[in-house]
Amino acid sequence: MKICGRQAWKHLPANPVSVAYIKKRLLRDQTLTARDVELLQMLADGYNRKDAAKKYGISAHTIKHWASGRLLELLGADNIGHAIAQGFRNGLIK
Secondary structure, three states, rough: OOOOOHHHOOOOOOOOHHHHHHHHHHOOOOOHHHHHHHHHHHOOOOOOOHHHHHHOOOHHHHHHHHEEEEHHHHHOOHHHHHHHHHHHOOOOOO
């Protein structure tokens, strides 16, 4: 069961340190990292998943899920092309 919105806060521990930590973690996870922007730039420059995977030392499968999961979600995009366009519009990539 996925808990979201106001219901999510009901399930947090009462300890204020834990609540602050969790809030900070949620906010951090909702921003693009330098590595996210670098991958987006590589995709915009025409690199394929295999080339990006070699650069990062991870599998092409991981790159696929990274791009189609995290990047799309954070940029509010429907596909990689849309994510690249959002990156250009928002000045994240050149």
